[in-house]
Amino acid sequence: MNIxxxxxPNSGKSIPEEAYGVTSIKQIFKGEPFSLEVIAGALSGHDVMILDMKCEQEDALWDTVTDFRPQVIGFTAVTCEANTVLRYAREIRGQIDCLMVVGGNHATCDPSYFNRSEIDYIVIGVGKKSFSELIGHLQKGDRKSAIPGIAKTSTGSSLSYLSRDYGPDDLMDHCPPRYDLVERYREHYVLEKLGMKIGFVITAHGCTHVCSFCTIPGTTRERYLVHSTDSVIRDITLLDTIPFIRMVDANTFGNPAASENLCRKIKELGIRKRFIADVRADTIVRHYDLLKEWKEAGLHAVVVGFEDIQDRRIEGYNKKYKARVIPRSIELLHELNMLIVGDFIVPPDYTEDDFAELESFIAANGIQVPVLSVLTPIPGTPLYEAMKDRIVIRDLDYYTFTNAVVPTTLPEKVFYETFSGLVNRLQGRAATTTTKDGA
Ligand code: SF4
Structure with a gap:
């Protein structure tokens, strides 16, 4: 089949820009469409093409659809891209006869959103195996059999589907990602600050925790699934010309024993790469020796979702650690001379004092690359359930993590101006900060 x-493309709307002319806090998503490369890996025997609209002009979609004549089109989408995908599907449906499938983050969190006539099937959660099963059925002309983790749309009725019991088999370790399908875009996938190429690898899916705002636990129904060491090494090796490897797991060191194995294998094989990984603050404190080993293996930067510095909010997010863990984890990362990308969430009830306290904390603790986002209740998360009655903006185009979709405590204009002022100052500071070994 042609798939x-x-x-x-980057999608979404900005309240601060539309209402107050504040243009500096738009969120741009970058990086290769790794989930599509992973899905494509399990589709041997088919003619598969990946179109990265974040790197293409709008015409490319229509040209490709006309030339390639796909029988199946699969879209991925985060929440703020959901409406763009629906628009694409609607317009393509008017042009050619093909099946439309949507998967990814928003399809997993809120599958019913895509229960519309533009879409035929919805892939829920980790989709490598379930999508390949769907393609197998479609090739045989079977559009009816139920596949766990795949919902067939039925406009006008509520969506019903079999849940999938995600397990290691779903990772299909024997099928590597199809990096070759995005080779023509590779020059776009760079670390902006250094202008160096970066490639993605995944070592585990899901998470060991269930933070209230996070969409990741739902992708595996709260299981933590680890790839075999050999398959991760194979994928790193496939990216042999790429100096930086971003491990795109949401929580890379969730299984310390598996991480240690991987780290030792990297060292044993003499693989020379710079790695970037996501790690929890409490993991850094509990498993400092593991981080130290990884530093020796090339771990260059860590992305840490600190989220907040006050116990009350950290508890509300269900992070499962106390605020005092955060400065300790930072201290340890500095000892390792690790570049720290620190994620913080700005909730709509932030006051000017909260903004000032956060800025002082970031400066005092030397977080080199702080990243701020506005608290966003993504449908399907526990946070959404808790906040849904207060939501005043339901258009998903605004769910970009830079818009407050519930009323702010500060006057809205002041909230966005203070937020953008802080973001700009932090970015200015980050531009002049490096680790001791550069970058
Ligand atoms: S925020 Fe991080 S630690 Fe929490 S559930 Fe998501 S991935 Fe896991």
Whole structure:
């Protein structure tokens, strides 16, 4: 079958820009469409193409659809891209006869959103195996059999589907990602600050925790699934010309024994790469020796979701550690001379004092690359359930993590101006900060 996999363009709307002319805090998503490369890996025997609309002009979609004549088009989408994908599907449906499938983050969190006539199937959660099963059925002309983790749309009725009991088999370790399908975009996938190429590898899916705002636990129904060491090494090796490897797991060191094995293997094989990984603050404190080993293996930067510095909010997010863990984890990362990308969430009830306290904390603790986002209740998360009655903006185009979709405590204009002022100052500071070994 001809299967076209589409990564939508950067999408979304900005309240601060539309209402107050504040243009500096738009969120731009970058990086290769790795989930599509992973899905494509399990589709041997088919003619598969990936179109990354974050790197293409709008015309490319229509040209590709006309030339390639796909029988199936698979879209991925985060929440703020959901409407763009629906628009694409609607417009393509008017042009050619093909099946439309959507998967990814928003399809997993809120599958019913895509229960519309533009879409035929919805892939829920980790989709490598379930999507390949769907393609197998479609090739045989079977559009009816139920596949766990795949919902067939039925406009006008509520969505019903079999849940999938995700396990290691779903990772299909024997099928590597199809990096070759995005080779023509590779020059776009760079670390902006250094202008160096970066490639993605995944070592585990899901998470060991269930933070209230996070969409990751739902992708595996709260299981933590680890790839075999050999398959991760194979994938790193496939990216042999790429100096930086971003491990795109949401929580890379969730299984310390598996991480240690991987680290030792990297050292044993003499693999020379710079790695970037996501790690929890409490993991850094509990498993400092593991981080130290990884530093020796090339771990260059860590992305840490600190989220907040006050116990009350950290507890509300269900992070499962106390605020005092955060400065300790930072201290340890500095000892390792690790570049720290620190994620913080700005909730709509932030006051000017909260903004000032956060800025002082970031400066005092030397977090080199702080990243701020506005608290966003993504449908399907526990946070959404808790906040849904207060939501005043339901258009998903605004769910970009830079808009407050519930009323702010500060006057809205002051909230966005203070937020953008802080973001700009932090970015200015980050531009002049490096680790001791550069970058
Ligand atoms: S925020 Fe991080 S630690 Fe929490 S559930 Fe998501 S991935 Fe896991």
């Amino acid at each position: 076209l996999l589409v990564n939508p």
